[in-house]
Amino acid sequence: MKETMKRNILTLVTAGAIALGGFVTIQAQPGPGGAGPCGPGGAGPGHGHAFGLKGMTDKLNLTADQQTKVQPILDAAKPQIAAIHQEAMQKMKTVMDSTLSQIRPLLNADQQKKLDDIQKAHQDMMKARKELHDAVQE
Numbered sequence: 001m002k003e004t005m006k007r008n009i010l011t012l013v014t015a016g017a018i019a020l021g022g023f024v025t026i027q028a029q030p031g032p033g034g035a036g037p038c039g040p041g042g043a044g045p046g047h048g049h050a051f052g053l054k055g056m057t058d059k060l061n062l063t064a065d066q067q068t069k070v071q072p073i074l075d076a077a078k079p080q081i082a083a084i085h086q087e088a089m090q091k092m093k094t095v096m097d098s099t100l101s102q103i104r105p106l107l108n109a110d111q112q113k114k115l116d117d118i119q120k121a122h123q124d125m126m127k128a129r130k131e132l133h134d135a136v137q138e
Helices: 002-022 053-060 064-106 109-137
Strands: none
Touching (some): 053 064
């Protein structure tokens, strides 16, 4: 029973970390052939691949004329997607915080310390990702 609870908590925390950190963010991408903040095409790993001009150009073999017409449509969608992303992240955080606050009293002192360590590591990772993202944007 004790081992099952540990495994369930670890699974919950891991799923939350993946969910919080795994959303694809949409970044401004340059026109055809341009270099963006994360390299050619403006997209690094996990950034805009599914919804960027570079990815669409490559996958759909868009002509230069099509790229010119598609780019403003993508640009117009980015603020809406960013707002949805931000709202979803906040809701996810609220649910995770509530869930962990209910689980925490069920843990012994060692388990609580491990949970604290996991949460701290996750916060540190998220902070580092944000710092890297901000540095690349400059």
